[in-house]
Amino acid sequence: xxxxxxxxxxxxxxxxxxxxxxxxxxxxxxxxxxxxxxxxxxxxxxxxxxxxxxxxxxxxxxxxxxxxxxxxxxxxxxxxxxxxxxxxxxxxxxxxxxxxxxxxxxxxxxxxxxxxxxxxxxxxxxxxxxxxxxxxxxxxxxxxxxxxxxxxxxxxxxxxxxxxxxxxxxxxxxxxxxxxxxxxxxxxxxxxxxxxxxxxxxxxxxxxxxxxxxxxxxxxxxxxxxxxxxxxxxxxxxxxxxxxxxxxxxxxxxxxxxxxxxxxxxxxxxxxxxxxxxxxxxxxxxxxxxxxxxxxxxxxxxxxxxxxxxxxxxxxxxxxxxx
Amino acid sequence: xxxxxxxxxxxxxxxxxxxxxxxxxxxxxxxxxxxxxxxxxxxxxxxxxxxxxxxxxxxxxxxxxxxxxxxxxxxxxxxxxxxxxxxxxxxxxxxxxxxxxxxxxxxxxxxxxxxxxxxxxxxxxxxxxxxxxxxxxxxxxxxxxxxxxxxxxxxxxxxxxxxxxxxxxxxxxxxxxxxxxxxxxxxxxxxxxxxxxxxxxxxxxxxxxxxxxxxx
Numbered sequence: 431x432x433x434x435x436x437x438x439x440x441x442x443x444x445x446x447x448x449x450x451x452x453x454x455x456x457x458x459x460x461x462x463x464x465x466x467x468x469x470x471x472x473x474x475x476x477x478x479x480x481x482x483x484x485x486x487x488x489x490x491x492x493x494x495x496x497x498x499x500x501x502x503x504x505x506x507x508x509x510x511x512x513x514x515x516x517x518x519x520x521x522x523x524x525x526x527x528x529x530x531x532x533x534x535x536x537x538x539x540x541x542x543x544x545x546x547x548x549x550x551x552x553x554x555x556x557x558x559x560x561x562x563x564x565x566x567x568x569x570x571x572x573x574x575x576x577x578x579x580x581x582x583x584x585x586x587x588x589x590x591x592x593x594x595x596x597x598x599x600x601x602x603x604x605x606x607x608x609x610x611x612x613x614x615x616x617x618x619x620x621x622x623x624x625x626x627x628x629x630x631x632x633x634x635x636x637x638x639x640x641x642x643x644x645x646x647x648x649x650x651x652x653x654x655x656x657x658x659x660x661x662x663x664x665x666x667x668x669x670x671x672x673x674x675x676x677x678x679x680x681x682x683x684x685x686x687x688x689x690x691x692x693x694x695x696x697x698x699x700x701x702x703x704x705x706x707x708x709x710x711x712x713x714x715x716x717x718x719x720x721x722x723x724x725x726x727x728x729x730x731x732x733x734x735x736x737x738x739x740x741x742x743x744x745x746x747x748x749x750x751x752x753x
Numbered sequence: 754x755x756x757x758x759x760x761x762x763x764x765x766x767x768x769x770x771x772x773x774x775x776x777x778x779x780x781x782x783x784x785x786x787x788x789x790x791x792x793x794x795x796x797x798x799x800x801x802x803x804x805x806x807x808x809x810x811x812x813x814x815x816x817x818x819x820x821x822x823x824x825x826x827x828x829x830x831x832x833x834x835x836x837x838x839x840x841x842x843x844x845x846x847x848x849x850x851x852x853x854x855x856x857x858x859x860x861x862x863x864x865x866x867x868x869x870x871x872x873x874x875x876x877x878x879x880x881x882x883x884x885x886x887x888x889x890x891x892x893x894x895x896x897x898x899x900x901x902x903x904x905x906x907x908x909x910x911x912x913x914x915x916x917x918x919x920x921x922x923x924x925x926x927x928x929x930x931x932x933x934x935x936x937x938x939x940x941x942x943x944x945x946x947x948x949x950x951x952x953x954x955x956x957x958x959x960x961x962x963x964x965x966x967x968x969x
Contacts, residue, residue: 508786517931520787572930574791619931690931709876709927716855718790724854725793 485552485561487581487646493564500565501576503645505719510652511570512671513620514605514612521614522652530611532655532672541602541678544593551642551656558583558591561642566662569701569734574716580660581643586634588676594630598678601628603659603670620686626659626670627683627697629743637662637739640673663736665699696753700744701734705753756825765833769840772803773847797851798928801880802935804844805921808887809943811837812918816950835894838914842887849884876927879920886917918943 500506508523515525535551555561561581568576589601605624609615615622632638639660641649649655654671661668667687687695694708703713712730720726733740744752758764776796779785788795814834817827856870857863871877890911892898899907922940926932 504786505790509790513931517929517933518787519790520785523787574794687930706874709874711870716791716794720791724858725791727856727858 485555485581485642487561487563487643490562490564493566495565498565498567498577500579500645501719506576506578506644507650507653509718511572511666512614512652512654514614514622514624514671515652516614517619523650525613526651528611530608530651532651535656535674537657537673538675539588539592539678540675542595542598542680543678544595545591547592554588555583555642558587563643563646564639566637566639566660567734567736568660568662568666569715569730571665571667571695571699571707571712573707573710573712573714573730574718575728575730576718579645580639580641581646581649582639582641582657582660584636585638585640585659586636588640589630589634592676592678594678597680599630600679600682601630601633602675602677602679602683603627603673604675604677605670606672606674621689622686623674624670624686625683626668626685628659628661628668629682630678632661632740632743635740635743637736663701663733663740665701667695668699698744698747698749698752700740700749700753701730701732702749702753703730703732705750756829759826759829760832762833762836765836769807769837772806773800773844775799793851793855797848797855800844800848800851801925801928804841804848805925805936805939807837807841807844808914808918808921809939811841812914813943813946816946819950820946820953839891839894842884842891845884845887849880852880876924879924879927883917883920883924886913886920890914890917 509519510522511519512522512526515522533551536548537551537554538546538548540546549557561583563579563581565577565579568578603626605622606612607615607623614620628638639662641654641658641660642656643649644653649658654669654673657673658671659669659673668685682697685695685697685699687699688697701712706712714727715730717726717728731737776788776792776799779788779795780792811834814827814831814837817824818831821827853864853867856867868881871881890913893902893907893910902910918940922936925939926936
């Protein structure tokens, strides 16, 4: 196969070109702009400096690998799986922006916790110390990938705030239900609400993230506004969008795709090039926005390149059975 | 008027070639980001879609003629069965070629590995079998083979087209994470026409067993 063998986490040069705006200035300047805000605001479109509802994003350099080239904004926000708004990649962008309101938005923290509460999203972000930007690889179970600069906060902060009881072993994250505004929910193409789950130690891992923005802008509706789970070492379907409830529970919750097709989608959904999907190989992936006439493909990395951070979570677990 | 148009080979050729050019629109004209994200994937799916459409179309032609023997459009279309059938193979072959490039780029040495994977996955294997059947049917559609095999054998062989259609429907459905309705509206009319043909032939056969056999 025409596959390079990039070192460990490194992405090949053929990886996506950055967004148009991103190209305008040198990458460093751009990042500085995102970090420091106001200085260059004059020639940047309004809203660029806002994360969610006006929170300035600070780039977290620990999660800003310079070898990763972000996928252009138009692809990150125009090529989406969000079945609530249709099953084609082109559906969510128009359909999620026909009057579906994502602000104001309330999210509930419930279950086996010391501090159950309902939060306004903006209050929550403020309470957790604002947003930071991290650039993560994103690998879809359909064997394509992107690199996305997410803004948001580590899920671990929310777990700490919730103060889980010792019997809480899992998180159950539920998305919204709004049949009036979500055509896919009217059709019933999946079981709704969309539910995902994490083990509590996975949720507390440094990489687990709740996104409130992309590219320093508020996260668009089609990407799961205003709160969306991001677990970069897992397949994209783990990243439940537009969360309304985060419940701490004792038993492993069933996640939506696992209910739909248990032999194809598991609870863990860890990116693993050695365990195939029954219908296609997971050994490599198409690069969204890849260069060249035929686009490009690259080798898929174990845990999507985050082996160092997460492999410890799964020691002794049969990853072939627990796919 | 329509029948006259459809009798023309040129018109049918245009109808067959045009859908293949469709991807040029979102890629070069409307710049649809959901297509430009991975243009080759769009081309891959589109070619497979057209192949399915043409396969369902060619199989629908003979029941149409049986059901509506006096309808000039059905008769006109039936003049082009071979052309439509061969073009279904042609699109399927393009679809497969695109798959090879989609998986392995222009590296020819990647092909054995791609085929190995294909054979292991029912989703991909059904596509490969369909292509093989269509290849055999396209080659044997030459007059030489009709004569060489004899009408009866040739007809039996070409009934494999129904097997190909069934496999293609499965293959198309399995390409998505949840069942795509597209498969229904491509193949359900064909099933309905076939059932109607069977009913009609049975009814015709019952009162007068000596009636001349209807063309199939």
